[in-house]
Every structure is written in C-alpha cells, then in structure tokens.
Amino acid sequence: MKKIINDPSTVVVESLRGMAVAHADLIRVVEEPALVVRADAPVAGKVAIVSGGGSGHEPLHGGFVGRGMLDAACPGAVFTSPTPDQVQAAIEQVDGAAGVLLVVKNYTGDVLNFETAAELAAADEIEVRTVVIDDDVAVKDSLYTAGRRGVGGTVLLEKIAGAAAERGSDLDTVERVASKVIAGVRSMGMALAAPTVPHVGEPSFDLDDGEMEVGIGIHGEPGRARMPLEGADAIVERLVEAVVTDLPYQSGDRVLLFTNSMGGTPLIELYLAHGIAERLLADRGIVVQRRLVGPFITSLEMQGMSLTLLKLDDELLELWDAPVHTPALRWGG
Amino acid sequence: MKKIINDPSTVVVESLRGMAVAHADLIRVVEEPALVVRADAPVAGKVAIVSGGGSGHEPLHGGFVGRGMLDAACPGAVFTSPTPDQVQAAIEQVDGAAGVLLVVKNYTGDVLNFETAAELAAADEIEVRTVVIDDDVAVKDSLYTAGRRGVGGTVLLEKIAGAAAERGSDLDTVERVASKVIAGVRSMGMALAAPTVPHVGEPSFDLDDGEMEVGIGIHGEPGRARMPLEGADAIVERLVEAVVTDLPYQSGDRVLLFTNSMGGTPLIELYLAHGIAERLLADRGIVVQRRLVGPFITSLEMQGMSLTLLKLDDELLELWDAPVHTPALRWGG
Numbered sequence: 001m002k003k004i005i006n007d008p009s010t011v012v013v014e015s016l017r018g019m020a021v022a023h024a025d026l027i028r029v030v031e032e033p034a035l036v037v038r039a040d041a042p043v044a045g046k047v048a049i050v051s052g053g054g055s056g057h058e059p060l061h062g063g064f065v066g067r068g069m070l071d072a073a074c075p076g077a078v079f080t081s082p083t084p085d086q087v088q089a090a091i092e093q094v095d096g097a098a099g100v101l102l103v104v105k106n107y108t109g110d111v112l113n114f115e116t117a118a119e120l121a122a123a124d125e126i127e128v129r130t131v132v133i134d135d136d137v138a139v140k141d142s143l144y145t146a147g148r149r150g151v152g153g154t155v156l157l158e159k160i161a162g163a164a165a166e167r168g169s170d171l172d173t174v175e176r177v178a179s180k181v182i183a184g185v186r187s188m189g190m191a192l193a194a195p196t197v198p199h200v201g202e203p204s205f206d207l208d209d210g211e212m213e214v215g216i217g218i219h220g221e222p223g224r225a226r227m228p229l230e231g232a233d234a235i236v237e238r239l240v241e242a243v244v245t246d247l248p249y250q251s252g253d254r255v256l257l258f259t260n261s262m263g264g265t266p267l268i269e270l271y272l273a274h275g276i277a278e279r280l281l282a283d284r285g286i287v288v289q290r291r292l293v294g295p296f297i298t299s300l301e302m303q304g305m306s307l308t309l310l311k312l313d314d315e316l317l318e319l320w321d322a323p324v325h326t327p328a329l330r331w332g333g
Numbered sequence: 334m335k336k337i338i339n340d341p342s343t344v345v346v347e348s349l350r351g352m353a354v355a356h357a358d359l360i361r362v363v364e365e366p367a368l369v370v371r372a373d374a375p376v377a378g379k380v381a382i383v384s385g386g387g388s389g390h391e392p393l394h395g396g397f398v399g400r401g402m403l404d405a406a407c408p409g410a411v412f413t414s415p416t417p418d419q420v421q422a423a424i425e426q427v428d429g430a431a432g433v434l435l436v437v438k439n440y441t442g443d444v445l446n447f448e449t450a451a452e453l454a455a456a457d458e459i460e461v462r463t464v465v466i467d468d469d470v471a472v473k474d475s476l477y478t479a480g481r482r483g484v485g486g487t488v489l490l491e492k493i494a495g496a497a498a499e500r501g502s503d504l505d506t507v508e509r510v511a512s513k514v515i516a517g518v519r520s521m522g523m524a525l526a527a528p529t530v531p532h533v534g535e536p537s538f539d540l541d542d543g544e545m546e547v548g549i550g551i552h553g554e555p556g557r558a559r560m561p562l563e564g565a566d567a568i569v570e571r572l573v574e575a576v577v578t579d580l581p582y583q584s585g586d587r588v589l590l591f592t593n594s595m596g597g598t599p600l601i602e603l604y605l606a607h608g609i610a611e612r613l614l615a616d617r618g619i620v621v622q623r624r625l626v627g628p629f630i631t632s633l634e635m636q637g638m639s640l641t642l643l644k645l646d647d648e649l650l651e652l653w654d655a656p657v658h659t660p661a662l663r664w665g666g
Contacts, residue, residue: 269348272338272348293351
C-alpha cells in the first residue's frame, strides 16, 4: 500500500489536525467525537447546516465548512458512516436557535445514524430537518444503498443551501431550496483504477489495464458496466447521455455543469473532459450557465471522474453566486 | 495507459479548450501558439507577468492566470518547454507599456527559450526582465538542469510578484520582490508512484511496492535516493530537515509553508503530512504565518508530495494576502 500515512487507525484524526492548522481562520476541529466546525459557530439566529459521511471523499465535507456553506461536518472513518453521537454533537455545537438542516447522502448507514441523531436533538428541543440526496443515476439500489446513491450533487446542495442560510432565510426556506436542488440534480461517474482504503491495504477492486467501470460509486462500488476503456469523447458521451436523459434535461434548460475528479485523475484530463461535456450539452441545446471543475468529491486516489448537472433558475443561480469562504470553495467578498 | 484522453497528440489543446469555457470570466485561450491570457489583458500601465513551461503540472501555470497573478502562461507539450515564439506571442499579448517580467523555472530548455523570446521582444522595444527560480534543494544538477530545479516556489513567486504588479509597482520593484522570493524559498519533494506521459504511454520510472524516491523532480526525474517506504512522520521529517537546513531557516523566522500534492496523493494524506510539517517547524522555533495546501504544482497523476518554505517579511506577507482571482487561487475582494 503506497500512502503517506503513519498508521491506518489514525489517518482521519491526523488529517483533521493538519486541516485545523491549515485553515484556523475558517474552521476549528474537535477530536472527540471528530468534527469540523465553522470557526464562529454557533451563529445566533442563523439556520445551521450539518453534513458528514465517511472520510476519503475530501474535500467533502470538512473542506466545505465555513461562511456561506456548512456549519459543521462529521467525518466518519474512511468510507464509514459517522456515528449518531458525532452528528448529535455537531448539532449541539452549531445550533443558533433557528433550526438545523441535516444534509445526508443516501447510504443506509448515514441515513440511519443521522436519523437517530435528529431524534436525540429533537429531545433537546432543537428543531432539526433532514434532506437526503440521491443524485447518482447509475444504479437503482447498490451495495450500500436502498435507492440511488448520493454523490456529486451533494457539493452543489451544500453550497446553495449554505448560501440561503447565510443570508438569513428561515428553516422552511432553506429546506425548500435544498429540496429544489435535489429535485434538479443528477450525476454519474466512472473509474479507471481503484482506490485503496488504508485499513484494508488492497485496492477496492481490480480493473484490467484496458478496462473501465462506468457508473461506479464513490466507494469504488460497482456501477452499470465494466467495459473496455474508451477515448474521452466516448466516455463523456456515456456520462452526459445517462445524466441528461434521466431527469430529463431539455433543450433550453439552464444548468450548472460540475466536472469532478475522483481524486487520482489530474486537472489536464479533467479540463479535457469538461470541454467535451460542454460541447455535448451545447449540441443538445442545454445552456451551461455556471461551472465547477476539480476534485471536490473524491474516492481517495481513485482515477476517474463524474459529471453532475443541476437545473438552474434565478433563485439557485443567485445562491450559487453568493460569497463562500471555506477551505475548498472560496469566492466573493 | 489509463487516461481520460482522446489522442496523446491533442491532450494539451483539448485541455485548454475545456479550461477556456470553464473560466471565461478570468482567462481567454489562444490555440496557435498555445497561450492562456488574462481576460482583460493587456492592462495599460501595469507590469505584465508571463510564465510557462511544459504541461502536466496543472494548475501551474495556466491556472494562475488572472487578476493579481499572471498575465499569460505558455503551456508547452507535456513535460516539454514552450517555444520561443509562444513566449514572444504571450509578451506581445500582455504588454501594457510598463514592462514584462518573465518567470522561468530553471530547466535548460525553458531558460533558453524564454531568453530567445526576451531578445525578440527587446527588438520590438518591449522592456523585458527575467527571473529564474531554482528552489529545489534535492540535487545540484539534474537530468534537465544545470543547477537546481525550479519547483513549488514558483507558485509563491507568481502570486507575490503578481500582487506587486497588480498594485501598480514598477518593473524594478516587481523584479526586486521576485528576487526576494527566490532568495528566501526552498523546496523538496518525494514520490510513491510514477506518472505516465501520454505520448510515452508507460510510467516514467518504476518503484517497487515498498519503495519511495526522495528528492524527485516534477517530471519524475531522479532525486537524492531511492529507499524503503517510510511512515508519514519519517517522510515529512526528511523533507523538512533538507529544506530547513539549506537556506537555513532559523528559530524565530516567519515563513509560509506550502504542502503540495504531486497530483495523485489525495487531500486526506496531504493534510496529514501538513500537520506533521507544522509540528516539526514549531519544534525548530520556526513560525508558520501562512499556509497553502493542495495540488498546485503537479506531475500528472504522480503520487507524492513536496514541501516549500518561504521566508516572510511584512512586504511579502502583504503581497501574499492581496486579492487574487485565477482559476486555481482565488481570495480577497
């Protein structure tokens, strides 16, 4: 196993310590239980947004904690759901008496543990709502999921709901906006080579030199098909076609296009793929109004990419453009 | 070869096309010869800053074009110097009649081709100065270099010189600030696994499962030593010790610490390494005042990392903090 680590059992906490010193202006880190919290939390009178999930998808979620996005993230062990007490602690740390929205990716363990935490918080008289994102069109049920998996759309959801909360919207509004994102976002990914989970020590799956996995999950779980490796034009066409026909996105629709690296795919390839996706969407009459390109929801060092489309309207566009100050996304005044 | 590409011969231009649509608010792309140019260039009365080098190190240099950093970047073929006519074209596109500073990484081909371009520009009566960065402490001469190689310090140099130019400093001042960065910046890197150059199709070198290369260059060229893979504490200590003792950086010095991924090393490992580096510097009494953590100067999908230290004073600190708006670095108003 080729990794820059000391011990598989301390990877997450050691990584959080590095993050804490790197971004002390934006976040603080709690070690027991593991949390990444916005530096100035709780913000009185602001709806708080909490997300989390297994580690190994960095910068998701801890890299999105800060002004205009998440109030707290709960990092589980690598590819393992956070515990209910972690989520409960996060809720307590960020509750500003305006309610808390939990953003949960649709994996069985995550859904269950966030639900338990929400019940515990409700017993403490904190108003908690939950949205579950399930944007991956690749498969209906999967290894860790009843229903579709939550993938790249999560990044867009956290940015947009975070912006709504930041500008003072109430819990009903933030929840409505989050639900609108979920209704209009779809994703699919593919991989060329597997990641290695530190405490496992072996690649999560084997792909031959000439093979790729289309529709793969962010834990390296199987997708739609294993097939011979194709050129970038054909790969991107497969992803665009699957995503566009699912909602469907139609000619004249305005969208945000998010081209994501699974971790090990470098920017030179990612921009190349992004350019192809733009062209294929233009061919279909779909209007790309905003873009995000980079490694934002990864699977350790897995080589591969995903495409996410979000249908935009004026409200979502304005919230996307609003200032954000987090370790991984930063723009605006 | 596992890559998301169509054809090795069109990787760079196809990638630039994707970049152009992704960041049309910040940059424009010229295809013949290949250039990435600041969207509003030339800026009249501003010193222009031009850099470039082989592709495959993204986001360096094209991702650093924009307000507060570079005016233009010249992307060569993968791991291949840009041509003199590329550099000359860049100079002509961005010259705002206040002079042009060329930022050149110390590789024989780069130095030669930028020098030829500078002579051509001088014949056109454009005032051109050149700074050559050679911050890699790993080896004295190397495969592509007489003297030390230019590596991670380049990112810091481009940010700081770019800020000086943006606030209206004259060419003498921008050159002086650039020279101060070069005098105070040192780097070293290591790798766990090799990159594959698209037109070569095979990994640039072989490392056994239990091996690492310490002091590696950003083209995968050999470093100081090939040795058994160690834990993160030992790896980071090797890099810190080599960098700190070179300048040397001493107790009480104020520094910027840049922890860089070579491309294939994911953020979870990078933050872990960064935390160790912070601790080791604190042990030596060196005061880390600013940080940069991420994949900013890469070697395609090479797994590995580098550490860069820059000695700070008030002038450099203020220039580092100044606003920057580029595809890969963005902060401030």
